[in-house]
Amino acid sequence: MFYRLSISYLSIFLVIIVTLMLLFSMMISDTMKKETAKLNYQYSQFIMQSIDNKLIAINQTIIDELLNSEELALFFNEGSYQDPILNAKISSYLNALAFQNPLIDGIYLVRYEDKRVMSNRIFVPLEEYGDQPFINEMITNDPPIKWTNSRVFKELNTLEEKVVVSLVRKFPLLTGEKGLIVINIDKNELQAIITRLNDENLTYIEVYDQKAFLFSGNLQGSNNKKEAITTIQSPHTGWTYKSGFYSFKGELYSTISSMNYLWFVLCAFIIIIGVLLILIKTKQNVKPVEQLMSRIRSEHEGVLDTHASEFYIIEKSFDQLVEISKKYRAQASEITELNKFRLFKDLLERDITFSSMEWETYAKLYGLPVHFGAGLVAIIEIDKFTELSVRYKKNELDLYKFVISNVLCEITHQEGFSILGHEWLEYKRLSVLFSFDSSVMQPEDVVEKISKLLQLWISKHTSITLTVSIGRKVTSIEQIIESNEEALKALQYKIVLGNSVILRYHSLQIKEHHELFEHLNQLRNAADLYRLGKHEWQSKLSAAFDAFKTELLSDEQVKSLLYYFIFYLNLEMSKSPKEIAGLWGDNTATKLTVILDEAYDLNQLFQEWEDMLCIIQEKLKEKYAQGPYYHLIQEVRIFVEENYNNPDISLSMLSVKFNINAKYLSQLFKEIFGETFSELIQKLRMKKAITLLINTDKPIQDIAIEVGYLSSISFSLAFKRCEGVSPSHYRNKQIKT
Template identity: 30%
Template structure:
């Protein structure tokens, strides 16, 4: 019973708001309808004025065009103006018949008459005679010398003296049309005809139309007084110069609409006032139970004064009192739950890091107790660490939003738990880096190592088939004691360091790292210098040397950091060698090639990608340098000199003087052109060719140093040995011995 009473009270409390909303809805609705109706009525009235103006202008213009056409083409009218008073009577009869035809074709025409200046004769459709006896003599005299091109203002006209005059507007045209020297044609249109024409367009009880001529005279006879009318449209004809005024008669539709608007406005105000009164009454009535509830808790002292929630008089606000108590309890509960969740998550991550970090002091008993509290897997007989790394993590971040990244990472973690359970493993996975998910696998008994590999490969294959990214998995050795878990974790991380060499989207174990012998990084520096030197000399061997370099790097099983050190040395060597080619070549390398190549290498995730990027860019650079070298004026001559040097390098007399005599050029100029075109001095080019051949002979033959010196263009073994040691770094004999040792292993 009490609950029903409260329900009714609350229902009545909200009822005034409901009534006010509904009332205002109706008020706005009818207001919009009224306003729309008023606008439509005004637009219709404007269209009425325009329609009346266009109708009258069209009718008058048609009469004007007809008069102009007939005055030019009609024989009866032309004959009348060309005859005299004593002429043929048939001419007058024909002219009268033509005027009657004009009146028949255009009902608006009230009368037509013709004036012939030569004998002062006036001939109308009803009578004829001398101008002195015609009632419209004054009008004729007025317009005889100033013939209007359009319609006159409103005037009085009577055909006969005995008849009453009527209001007309007249059109006066000269005859002939262009000069008007022989007479005039006067066409009269009664204003009554115009009034009947206009009255067919509207209802005079609702709206009105006023037409005024150029002098301001009313053309229509209206019965309504001006005070009872309200003007909404006023247009002026460009043809007749008449004004068209229209509006509504007061007390009709517009007044009704305005009245409705006022009525609904008053009703809305009354409903607002009634709703306010009703809400005050209901609020006072429903406040009594709340006061009783507060009085029962008067012994509970809430620190409202400190929080500034007391009223100014020192009296406690009942709703604030209740709200503060509930807020306080709710906030405490939320804080407790939030703190519990945060502590749970932080404790879980902290425990995981204690296990995988070397030097953390954690006993098996402490681990077991904490795992039980956090609802984690209990310690097992042995544990294996695996680390899953997202391949091409930069592309992963750029392809997905932050929310999508979190969702995909959650999916990877979930599939790890699911697959581990399917293979009979308990697992514990935590994100230890933005791109790495570390997993502890709990093994009870002696599970075969092959099953662990199958589990990791199933996770990798599922991600490859169902996701748009791949993962690489590093696997550490099983930890028989909990203190060895950190070592297993480091082994898994170390395995991932070889991902750039071994490839992505695969498993990397200790066996993979031990199956290939590692080579020290400095072993590749000589290969880099040789390839870069060949590139500088535009020799085709540089590509094969770089291919061999990357092949040996892959076989040497370098870590990511070691690979980056080798690549950086390669770029440094390229820049150093190319700086000796001249400013133009160095500018191309530093401003164009190096930034592009660096950007490509930053996006490479494997040794193969780096190989392709470097070979591709150096090939482009080789073509660019070739175009720059052979675009000079003497490029063909220098190219021919290079061919001669390569063919005749064994000639002891090969020198700049020899070439200058052969090509009839100054020796210094030859030296300058050779350096600018090839990027290398003449003597260096010659020494490279001779020493490369000498190295081949030292490796492949048992000939003496003296014989080899003569074979490559040196007359003295001493000078050959001095040059060889300066360039290669050791004597020819030492070079041969070192080569034999390498060949024999």
């Protein structure tokens, strides 16, 4: 192991050292190049500014002379053309200008009026002057603002040609209608300036005008390879300056080579020291590893291949340790989540008491606040969950529940509040325990706002809706169960209040005790009317549903009443003739019960029941209409309902009135209406009597006569048989309630 580790460490060490050396060399080289380029740029700027300053000075001198010189004004004056004294004076003036500026090689004036040229040497007609082509070009075209490109100048045919650059200015300066002044500078003079400033053994500089190469700072030239570094352009002349260094071998190269040699010697020394340190440290570090390997081999003898490499054995042992650790962590996480779930469930559903130390332990273990200021429980229920269970798979519903939980937490966090815990204690209900500071005065309003934002987000982004019930604010851990009970109670009124609403228990006008007798009467009346084939059953049933909402009956109370309605309606329909009972069927009551069990809203329930019962009623009407006495018996029924309070009404009376056998009439009553004539009379009279007992203060005797009895005794006996109590006792009981 020692040799393998040493080789691996040394190879890495050497690679790193070599890489650092290369990077350092590249960095030094790059830095030197940048500094060289910067220095060369400053050098080129200095050369360019030196030449520009001299040329600018000449230009400024000429402009000043054009504006202020009396000699120039006299020369271009029309009355002074033939004055020899003036001409001599002008020649001296031009020589003085050239003397003041040593760069100036020559100056001459061109007078348009007599086409003559005067220089500091001669005074001749224009056609005899050697620079006539250039003068004609300047007369034809406006003179350039800057200095001209290099050109060949020859003042007389007998003189030698020179390469010059020229500055041309008009006279007068603004209009230029009288002539020109031309200043020539020998190119060699400019080159001499650069040569004095340039080290031709190390650097070079070349100047180009707008057309071609102008001159160089190296008089003798060089055979060394040029490396251009800087290119700049003069804003005054428009000339381009290119400068750089020669690639050469000399003292500088020797110096740099010596420095590099010392650098590599130093690096080699450092590498040797590093190798020795690595070997020493490797020897020290490998000892505990060898001891560890000895233990692993002894512990896993016969399990692991002891002849395998040490790293392979360590890797396998480590993998086993990681797997065991993962299992333990997963189990610990599951146990923690399960215990947290149980704690949350106990807080909401069990009447338990925590000591301050116990709660502090739980709080630290599950990340809960140590000090409980205030809180309340809200329950979020997914609406129409039965339909959703059919439409979606379980994993899709679980995803919806996950989204609801996360969105709730995000909204609560954005509003600046916190959730102590939230769990799906029932598959369609999310129980949430909100936590507040004691300074929050109306936490119910806060939770209602959060609930509205949650409902809005879920309805916008999904196809489901939510109903939220909110319990009251509590100020201790032990009171949380009370807030949860109130939230659960509020949900018991969901079928009456509808879906996608927010229920606050203390905002609901809940009565602890409801008198359900009147609702039972309404439902019985609706069932009777339905069996008789009258359309009024719909309004009666609708009125019963409206009463459920008005009196705010709980889901349990509503369903109990409607289960009774199904039972009573099925019982009454079973009393009908066989062919009628056959149309009703054995499974109609079952279908009504299924609709009731799956109902999530009273309006939806009423609509589905109404649609189903109307279809069956139409079939019953068709069947009834096929009987020979159907219409006649309907007329008899109407007559009985209008005259039930007549003490003399009987089957004999109806037989005479409607010309039908009394015994057959009784049989028809039983077959069509499911009850005998006497049962119908008694039911109608009792219904009216109950209304009078409840809503009026009339004496029992008067009520008996009004509903068709000749004496109060017979009325009381009949009432007790039907209702189980006497009329007076029934009235007193209703008054108390």
